[in-house]
Amino acid sequence: xxxxxxxxxxxxxxxxxxxxxxxxxxxxxxxxxxxxxxxxxxxxxxxxxxxxxxxxxxxxxxxxxxxxxxxxxxxxxxxxxxxxxxxxxxxxxxxxxxxxxxxxxxxxxxxxxxxxxxxxxxxxxxxxxxxxxxxxxxxxxxxxxxxxxxxxxxxxxxxxxxxxxxxxxxxxxxxxxxxxxxxxxxxxxxxxxxxxxxxxxxxxxxxxxxxxxxxxxxxxxxxxxxxxxxxxxxxxxxxxxxxxxxxxxxxxxxxxxxxxxxxxxxxxxxxxxxxxxxxxxxxxxxxxxxxxxxxxxxxxxxxxxxxx
Amino acid sequence: xxxxxxxxxxxxxxxxxxxxxxxxxxxxxxxxxxxxxxxxxxxxxxxxxxxxxxxxxxxxxxxxxxxxxxxxxxxxxxxxxxxxxxxxxxxxxxxxxxxxxxxxxxxxxxxxxxxxxxxxxxxxxxxxxxxxxxxxxxxxxxxxxxxxxxxxxxxxxxxxxxxxxxxxxxxxxxxxxxxxxxxxxxxxxxxxxxxxxxxxxxxxxxxxxxxxxxxxxxxxxxxxxxxxxxxxxxxxxxxxxxxxxxxxxxxxxxxxxxxxxxxxxxxxxxxxxxxxxxxxxxxxxxxxxxxxxxxxxxxxxxxxxxxxxxxxxxxxxxxxxxxxxxxxxxxxxxxxxxxxxxxxxxxxxxxxxxxxxxxxxxxxxxxxxxxxxxxxxxxxxxxxxxxxx
Numbered sequence: 124x125x126x127x128x129x130x131x132x133x134x135x136x137x138x139x140x141x142x143x144x145x146x147x148x149x150x151x152x153x154x155x156x157x158x159x160x161x162x163x164x165x166x167x168x169x170x171x172x173x174x175x176x177x178x179x180x181x182x183x184x185x186x187x188x189x190x191x192x193x194x195x196x197x198x199x200x201x202x203x204x205x206x207x208x209x210x211x212x213x214x215x216x217x218x219x220x221x222x223x224x225x226x227x228x229x230x231x232x233x234x235x236x237x238x239x240x241x242x243x244x245x246x247x248x249x250x251x252x253x254x255x256x257x258x259x260x261x262x263x264x265x266x267x268x269x270x271x272x273x274x275x276x277x278x279x280x281x282x283x284x285x286x287x288x289x290x291x292x293x294x295x296x297x298x299x300x301x302x303x304x305x306x307x308x309x310x311x312x313x314x315x316x317x318x319x320x321x322x323x324x325x326x327x328x329x330x331x332x333x334x335x336x337x338x339x340x341x342x343x344x345x346x347x348x349x350x351x352x353x354x355x356x357x358x359x360x361x362x363x364x365x366x367x368x369x370x371x372x373x374x375x376x377x378x379x380x381x382x383x384x385x386x387x388x389x390x391x392x393x394x395x396x397x398x399x400x401x402x403x404x405x406x407x408x409x410x411x412x413x414x415x416x417x418x419x420x421x422x423x424x425x426x427x428x429x430x431x
Numbered sequence: 432x433x434x435x436x437x438x439x440x441x442x443x444x445x446x447x448x449x450x451x452x453x454x455x456x457x458x459x460x461x462x463x464x465x466x467x468x469x470x471x472x473x474x475x476x477x478x479x480x481x482x483x484x485x486x487x488x489x490x491x492x493x494x495x496x497x498x499x500x501x502x503x504x505x506x507x508x509x510x511x512x513x514x515x516x517x518x519x520x521x522x523x524x525x526x527x528x529x530x531x532x533x534x535x536x537x538x539x540x541x542x543x544x545x546x547x548x549x550x551x552x553x554x555x556x557x558x559x560x561x562x563x564x565x566x567x568x569x570x571x572x573x574x575x576x577x578x579x580x581x582x583x584x585x586x587x588x589x590x591x592x593x594x595x596x597x598x599x600x601x602x603x604x605x606x607x608x609x610x611x612x613x614x615x616x617x618x619x620x621x622x623x624x625x626x627x628x629x630x631x632x633x634x635x636x637x638x639x640x641x642x643x644x645x646x647x648x649x650x651x652x653x654x655x656x657x658x659x660x661x662x663x664x665x666x667x668x669x670x671x672x673x674x675x676x677x678x679x680x681x682x683x684x685x686x687x688x689x690x691x692x693x694x695x696x697x698x699x700x701x702x703x704x705x706x707x708x709x710x711x712x713x714x715x716x717x718x719x720x721x722x723x724x725x726x727x728x729x730x731x732x733x734x735x736x737x738x739x740x741x742x743x744x745x746x747x748x749x750x751x752x753x754x755x756x757x758x759x760x761x762x763x764x765x766x767x768x769x770x771x772x773x774x775x776x777x778x779x780x781x782x783x784x785x786x787x788x789x790x791x792x793x794x795x796x797x798x799x800x801x802x803x804x805x806x807x808x809x810x811x812x813x814x815x816x817x818x819x820x
Contacts, residue, residue: 163630167497168637178638188627191637192496192523199490202483203455203497203505208628210452210481210503217502217628239493242486 127317130158134186141177141184146349148339148356149173149255151313153226156253157187159323164222165204166190169197169231172262173255195235198243198252201225205248222327223250229270230260233296244303244332251326251333254296257341265344269294272364273415274408275396277344282399287408292415300334301370307333309369311378313340314356318367318378325369338365346395355393362390363420368427377427384420387413432608438599441569441606442508442534442592443468445576447478448614451532452503452621455483455494460546461596462510462536469508488513492520492531499529500636502626504580507531510596511538511552518556521589525560526652527636530583530590530621533561534576537697537748538596539784547785548596550696551749553725554758560652562590562659563726565696567682568599570606571723574676577609578666580618585666586659588652595698595748597785609674617673656727663724680729682721683736685711689718691800692737694763695746696722699781699788706793717797722759730766737767741804742775744796746816748782756813775803781816792816 136157143150149172157164168174168191177184178191192200201223211217227236232254240252259277260266267280271289276282280289300308306329309322319337326333340355342348347355359365360379364387367379388409391397400408424431436444443465446454454473456466473482483498485491488509499505509517514535524531537553539545553563562582566572572594579590594600609617625634640648660680667678684704686692693703700721710717720736722729737743745764747757755761760778767774779796781788796816803809 165501165627165630175639178635180638180640180644183635183638185635186633188630188633189635189637190497190500190627192493192500192527193519196490196493196520199485199493200497202485202490203453203494203499204501204627206453206455206481206483206494207498207501207503207505210479210498211501211628213479213481214452217630219630221628221630238486239490242490245486246483 133158136160136186137177138184138186140182142179143172143176144343144349146342146352147172148257148313148341148352151352152253152255152319152337152339153177155313155316155319156224156323159320160222160327161324162222162327163187163219164224167197167201167204167225169225169227169236170194171228171231173226173228175262194231196239197225197227197231197236198240201250201252202243202246202248205250225250225252227252227254228262229254229256229258229268233270233294234268241303244300244305244334247331249330249332251323251335253335253337255337255339257339257344258293259344261341261344270296272412274400274412276399277396287405288399297336304373305334306331306372307369310336310365311367312338312356312359312365314353315360315367315379322369344396347393358385358390361385362387363416364390366420366423368423375426377423377429380429387416432610433605434608435603436569436573436606437464437601437603438566438569438572438594439464439536439601440468441573442576442594444608445573446506446534447472448609448611449506449577449580449618450478450615451480451506453481453483453495453498453505454507455485455491455498456507457485457488457491457509457513459488459510459513461538461600462508462513462534464600465508465534488516489520492517492524495531496520496524496527496529499531500527500627502623502628504621505531506534508534510536511540514552514556515540518559521556521559521561524589526648528587528652528655530587532576532579532583532589533591535591535593536596536600537593545784546596548598549748549783549785553591553593554749556591557726557758560588560656561726562586562588562663562724564590564592564724565722566592566594566599567698567700567721569602569604572599573606573608574670574678577614577617578670578678581666582659582663584621585662586655588655588659593697598698613673617670660727660729678723680722680724680732681736682723684719684721686718686720686736688716690716690741691797691804692718692720692740692743693746693793693796694720694722694743694759696725696759697748699746699748702788702790703793706790706797710794710797715797715801728762730762731770733763734766734770734772737774738772740774742800744800745776745778746796747778747780750780750783775807775809777803777809777811778813779816780813786817788817
């Protein structure tokens with residue numbers, strides 16, 4: 124991959140002037156992904172933060188062909204676009220080599236869009252689907268999704284006298300995508316810039332479907348100061364809450380191993396969404412969360428052939 | 432060429448000859464055959480089409496929308512629950528002004544689940560911004576599919592061409608097909624003004640459109656639907672000139688001097704024609720108006736055609752569950768009212784879930800109309816035909 128200095132000279136395809144929150148991770152991800160693109164690209168977006176904040180008619184933050192139609196169908200939309208490309212390329216109506224990227228939040232990807240995503244991946248379209256995963260329905264005001272971690276306070280699974288927030292463990296969508304036997308699946312966060320961008324380039328160079336699950340810290344829903352977004356992503360990796368790895372043709376590779384695995388409390392205590400977990404009587408939830416992380420991490424290390 | 436084709440085969444044949452760039456579809460009874468036959472065309476290399484066997488009708492329409500936005504000529508097919516699952520995307524196809532064509536086989540909506548023909552699916556989508564063309568038989572379905580692609584592309588509106596499930600979709604009829612070369616020439620090449628794969632001219636399609644622009648865009652959509660009336664007639668006229676079959680917004684059957692008339696859509700019109708002939712032989716001046724184009728709704732034209740009739744019965748193959756009447760009835764009576772016409776009318780709901788409607792039942796409707804024409808009194812405004820009460 125080109126150096127950061129060289130990349131900084133590239134034309135921005137996702138520009139400023141959008142209306143995402145200060146400190147929003149979705150904008151950082153979109154910008155990095157677009158900088159990583161080397162060929163012309165068509166983008167499809169699911170309904171969500173990134174869509175509503177970057178394309179308020181008659182303005183747009185996108186300097187590439189960009190498309191949105193609904194919430195649950197970014198994968199189906201990009202399938203249609205890629206298929207049209209194949210048809211028009213065959214006829215000589217389109218000359219360029221083009222890449223196809225879909226962006227969806229965790230709501231549009233883990234939940235309402237899972238069927239369309241699974242279908243698109245199974246059909247083998249030459250597309251890259253990127254989930255900017257902020258672990259809840261942030262666009263509509265922080266409602267729980269199946270990506271929301273256990274214990275988080277959301278507006279539809281709130282903490283209260285009888286509740287410690289979300290009771291269930293989050294779904295492992297990355298594993299579900301791996302189970303589709305597609306050529307490339309990766310997990311990362313916006314804080315690992317060169318990892319994120321090289322994964323995008325790798326995904327786009329593959330002649331088939333690719334999926335990336337990119338953790339996107341959300342200052343609004345997670346409740347932390349906006350300047351901490353990048354720090355949050357790094358902490359997610361250092362606590363092993365969000366491991367950085369990739370699966371190429373079924374082969375797992377760990378891309379980042381923290382020198383010292385930090386305790387889950389480091390992750391929880393700086394986010395307002397977990398504040399209630401530190402009240403007396405909720406110690407068991409924190410213990411459970413640490414146990415969840417440890418189990419997942421050990422499983423992943425084993426899959427990656429790393430020493431536990 | 433004279434060939435025997437079912438409604439589904441006729442639609443699939445039209446699709447083969449149109450040779451669209453992309454078909455994304457999901458099978459559903461009774462439309463399944465259309466995509467099965469078309470898939471075989473793809474497998475045998477008889478078309479250049481890229482076929483996407485999606486995992487649901489929602490994704491079928493989503494992929495069609497994506498492909499159409501990308502610049503491709505796009506067609507699909509569905510029925511009933513499939514159309515219902517597409518519902519969200521139907522409005523989006525129209526709102527984004529994408530010229531997608533659906534071969535839609537009319538089938539009852541659940542519950543109770545039923546696979547047979549009625550118009551509840553298509554009527555549920557009547558306000559989705561799609562041009563809707565009903566067919567009485569396989570010939571009309573075939574001809575309308577070929578016209579639909581041009582209507583869609585010229586009006587920048589999506590079009591659904593419908594047949595009645597099983598009654599037409601699975602009924603073998605002899606139809607006149609057009610040669611491949613003539614269809615190819617008639618439909619021409621699709622060259623959209625603006626499309627996503629025009630890489631050097633990037634644009635944003637599907638932006639969020641708030642209080643300051645949404646209304647104008649929806650108004651433009653409404654205007655496009657009005658403007659599509661001329662396009663539909665122009666395409667029909669070009670079709671007639673080349674292939675010698677006449678189409679318009681509706682078909683009149685012995686209507687010009689009729690005293691009593693039935694208005695109905697689709698396959699029931701065929702049975703009604705037979706009854707009209709029988710009644711005419713007995714000296715009863717019966718007639719039929721069969722709307723072909725239900726969206727846009729040609730309200731002034733239809734009112735004018737019905738202006739001399741003394742009594743009208745409007746038959747609906749779907750119900751609105753409004754404690755009032757069927758959808759065709761409300762449209763026709765509204766058209767009469769806004770044209771200052773006070774003609775006695777009644778409404779019959781018939782054929783739900785594929786319940787057959789026979790000559791006797793239609794004859795009874797006409798006989799009641801004869802009485803209404805004399806007395807000028809409608810005893811019962813809304814009734815049901817052929818149902819155990």
